[in-house]
Every structure is written in structure tokens, then in C-alpha cells.
Amino acid sequence: MKHVYTWTGILLVTLASVVGDVLIARAMKQVGDVHHLWRSAGVWTVVGRVLKNRLFFLGLFAMAAAFFSLLFALSWGDVSLVVPATSSLSFIGTTFAAKLFLHEKVDHRRWIAALLVASGVALLAG
């Protein structure tokens, strides 16, 4: 039963962090290139555009949800399982989500990179 709780926690954390990253990425694409915007209109225009963006706050909310569900998952399962599992699953999940929802062209190089990083993170945090 403890197993079920732990893996539910891991999946919740992963889901929330993938959603958060995708929403923030979409929000920042809507805001536009920060370098150009900063140079042409000043830093407060950048800040204003970010704060006016609804997706940014949804993303922030999802990231907060990921953080708090990580705290719960850590109280259900061992750190040495929860941390590597959530961070590598998030890598794979984000790659899928970016392809699906952000229409990024994920070629072989990027897939291999995502898999290498995910397995490396699993080893490092384990």
C-alpha cells in the first residue's frame, strides 16, 4: 500500500512540474524575446508583460503544486527513490509535452539528449 502512495506521489509531482514548465514556456513565447524587448522598451515593459500573462500565473501555480506534492511524496517514500524518479520522469514527460503542445521539433538528437540526461539524473540522485 505504501508503494501505491509513493508512486502516486511521484506521478503527481511529475505531472505538475511538466504542466508548469510547459505553461511557463508558452507564456514566455507570448511575452516575446526578453533581450529585444528589454533593449527596445525597457525592463518594466518586460515585467509588465509577464505579470499580465495568465499562463504565467497558471504555470507558477502548477510549479507550487509540484513543490508541495514533492513534500508529501517525500513523507510517503524514500528520498533516494522519489527525487531521481520525479526528475527523470519530468525530463521525459516534458519532452513529450513540448512536442505535443508547443509543437517543438524534437529530432533524434534531442530525444537522445533527453534520455541521456534523464538516466544521468537518475544515477546522480539515486
Place this chain on the structure above:
Amino acid sequence: MTFRKYLVLAGVTIFGACGDSLLSYGMRQTGNVSLHHLGSVVTAVLNPWVALGIVLLLCFFASWMTALSWADLTYALPATSLGYVVLALIARFALHERVSPWRWLGIVLISSGVSLVAGGPALTSHKRHDHTVEPAESDPVSSARSAAS
């Protein structure tokens, strides 16, 4: 990719890793935080290492958002994952923790993943979601690069 953009990616990596290690160093001094003792959260935040860690993590978030304004998520995520490696090196050489052979293998895997993706194009999704903003890639070098690939 311009030098300035690589600088932002380096900022994401360094700020994230240093912020995390400062936070864990400070939290080790203050002890556990629990929901039952909310006062312990205040004590933790007042610890200078924790406070500095939080400032660095705010810098991390700002540079992460900057990077996402001109780079794909599938580019920025692996490109900044060197932070895990920096974190392990800080743990080994500054906090004097032991790094096992498996962890060194993990470092090698992450580094090779980063080198695979970092040289490629940063932006592939040319579909604009908001047409009132100026084009994301207007410096000639990187537009030529993403057009070539």
C-alpha cells in the same frame, strides 16, 4: 545563438546549483521544518545562507524565464541540466561528500546529453502564439543557423 544567450544559460545553471546548495547547507544548520512548527520556517529564512540561497533561486527563475523566451523547452531543459553536475561537484569539493562511481557515470551521461543538444538550433517552433510581439529570432546569425538545420 549569441554569446549573451550562452551567458543566460550559464546563469540558469550556476544560479540554480549554487542556490540549491546554499539552501541545503543553511537548512542543515537550522534543522527540520515542519507544518506543526511554523516558527521554524521563520528561523530558517532568517539564516543568512538560506536567505542568500532564496535570492539566488529567484535569479535562477528570472534567467530560466529569459531563456524560455527565445529557446525551446526541449533545448533549454537539457542545456541547463549541467546544474546537476555542478551540484555534484560542489557536494564533492566544497561540502566534502563522497561521490560514488555510479554518480560519476551519471555526470558523464548528463554531460554527453548536454553537448549533444547545446550546439544545435535553440528554436524550432516558428508558430507564433501572439502576433503582436516582434519575431523572437531577429539576430542574423541564429536565424541563419535555425534556417540551415
